[in-house]
Amino acid sequence: MHDRIRITAHAEGQERVLTDDALRFVLELHDAFECTRQQLLQERRKRRAAFADGDSPRFLEATRRIREDASWRVAPPAPGLEDRRVEITGPIERKMTINALNSGAKVWLADCEDASSPLWRNVIASQVNLQDAIRERIEYTSPEGKEYRVTATETPTIVVRPRGWHLDEHRILIDGKPVSGALVDFGLHMFHNAEELLARGSGPYFYLPKLEGHLEARLWNDVFRMAQQLLVIPQGTIRATVLIETITAAFEMEEILYELREHSAGLNAGRWDYLFSMIKAFRLRGPEFVLPDRSQLTMTAPFMRAYTEQLVRACHRRGAHAIGGMAAFVPSAKDPEATERALTAVASDKSREAGDGFDGSWVAHPGLVATCREAFDAVLGERPNQIERTREDVPVDGDALIDLSTTEGEITDEGLRSNIEVGIRYMEAWLRGHGAVAIHSLMEDAATAEISRSQVWQWIHNESVTSDGRTVTRERCLGVVDELDRSFERAEGNRFREAIALFREIALEETYPAFLTLAGTERYLAEGVERATTGPIPVADASAAADEEGAAEPEGAADEAAEARAAA
Structure with missing residues (x-):
């Protein structure tokens, strides 16, 4: 060499x-x-x-x-x-x-x-x-x-x-x-x-x-x-x-x-x-x-x-x-x-x-x-x-290309909670070596996780209001994180602790990292930090498990993973 x-x-x-x-x-x-x-x-x-x-x-x-x-x-x-x-x-x-x-x-x-x-x-x-x-x-x-x-x-x-x-x-x-x-x-x-x-x-x-x-x-x-x-x-x-x-x-x-x-x-x-x-x-x-x-x-x-x-x-x-x-x-x-x-x-x-x-x-x-x-x-x-x-x-x-004024829709409490859940679940699996993960019947990958955490950051910093009349704040999001933390199923070798810390860093702080993969790699996957973990991927919906017969996990799987939503 x-x-x-x-x-x-x-x-x-x-x-x-x-x-x-x-x-x-x-x-x-x-x-x-x-x-x-x-x-x-x-x-x-x-x-x-x-x-x-x-x-x-x-x-x-x-x-x-x-x-x-x-x-x-x-x-x-x-x-x-x-x-x-x-x-x-x-x-x-x-x-x-x-x-x-x-x-x-x-x-x-x-x-x-x-x-x-x-x-x-x-x-x-x-x-x-x-x-x-x-x-x-x-x-x-x-x-x-x-x-x-x-x-x-x-x-x-x-x-x-x-x-x-x-x-x-x-x-x-x-x-x-x-x-x-x-x-x-x-x-x-x-x-x-x-x-x-x-x-x-x-x-x-x-x-x-x-x-x-x-x-x-x-x-x-x-x-x-x-x-x-x-x-x-x-x-x-x-x-x-x-x-x-x-x-x-x-x-x-x-x-x-x-x-x-x-x-x-x-x-x-x-x-x-x-x-x-x-x-x-x-x-x-x-x-x-x-x-x-x-x-x-x-x-x-x-x-x-x-x-x-x-x-x-x-x-x-x-x-x-x-x-x-x-x-x-x-x-x-x-x-x-x-x-x-x-x-x-x-x-x-x-x-x-x-x-x-x-x-x-x-x-x-x-x-x-x-x-x-x-x-x-x-x-x-x-x-x-x-x-x-x-x-x-x-x-x-x-x-x-940049006119968003005619985009229909609203920000909901359900959407906020979904973004936080998808972001944390995806990053937990990603830290264990899985780049495409089935969550609620959809394949999620880094691209859709980026949307999820970026929307949370943007909503906080623009003081956006959800359809129930409440402002999206850091404190509100931290409350959702705590609720989810108590509900996550934790298989042996899970990395939810690090995933939550990473999500808080990339979605809930003042600074905005350009890529979650960049922040995650430098913080958790660099020399001396990477952990050799194995085991099943916890999924939020058992019917969507990525080892479903014939599955071909991708962004592949989800470089567009919310296609379910996009195909609406």
Whole structure:
């Protein structure tokens, strides 16, 4: 191992993943791009401060020529990415990997980000499971003796989502400092699997999360170019779909496509992170920017319609795929009526997306694959996509993206309590290594937990009033926390004490951490703090347990997990 690199933890399978050559590859990427990454993160902080001071996102004058030049297009779809009408998402846990490969979806989003808690054992296991899945040698036997194997004759194309630029990997130190989690996830997968994927007629494909603008896309494009050069594979082999899940990225969609045009596979409507981004950006801007209960934020809200329709327009103008948002219900054989209602809601939501021009969409569970496919089959027929539908009827309207004045709904006591409960329950499971968790029949992941805690913070700081006439205060929220603390079921190895402390830090204090995952990692998962815990996940609704037969936990599962609410 290179003497500049130090590994501070150990997990099963590490020797297969952290080979000397793989670490040298990550080191070369780090040396080339860490300075730029830090500069871009500093620009994020400056922009965030400007929004707090009253500035608003806008289309960039400096890139007007890119938007107005009608001649450029992204690269044509790569092998395995021509037809993406159903994409299933989930963590790269071994059983869930097999379930996803057997699901019948066209694409599997193998998630190292919001659906995966970054415990060291998960970081390593994700890479081990990717290697085995790609080489068709993955199998699993549960503690109860049940065997899982890939039986599908046609498996989904694998697309890996690395962590965002803002997250560090504290267990790999270069010159004594943590390396980028994004470069670790990308670099290890790329080094070990790119050649194998190409030999099998596919390629190294990625989903890029949390981008806040085209310069961050440019950084990824530079990383791709260097990685392909180092591994001696043709330029343009890598393909990447960018999640438009920040308000600033929504104003730079065409520029993002342009920066990645030789490697672009389109854009995705990361709805729930997008809502989180809206709350974060405007949390101090007054009552006109305060949104109602999370459960009332449907995709028919005018500002969300503007976002999704402008995304389709931007993609199809440039020959790129537009991929819709998450359906995160957990079908249950124990409650057929609830499952039927869920399937009806998913069908309606996916039909709307297909009708709007999307080329495919996400689901969180194999039981939803057929419903999503049927909705897109009805519009696409035998065509692999509808990129030719350019949606020139959609106006490019920056004001519509940030106009929340017509959003219907109210803040309720039930919504406040739900946000606090979901936030604490999710973080407790996340601290134990579970990134996608079933709570009250919905898959929750980091994105929906971010909405929950951010709404609580915003309601407190704007002195919002619930429908029963009471002001949301820190003291009121602390009372709810105490009530929940007494009611939580505590399995052996639970981390509710730390989860409650973390929730209080990120939702109930004066300061507002930019990401709960950042605060949680630095406080609880860094060197010397991570606890190796196992055991069942406490869930708020036994019928929604994540080990439900066939489940494929995701933000995958819940990068949009409240889809139940969004499909209303």
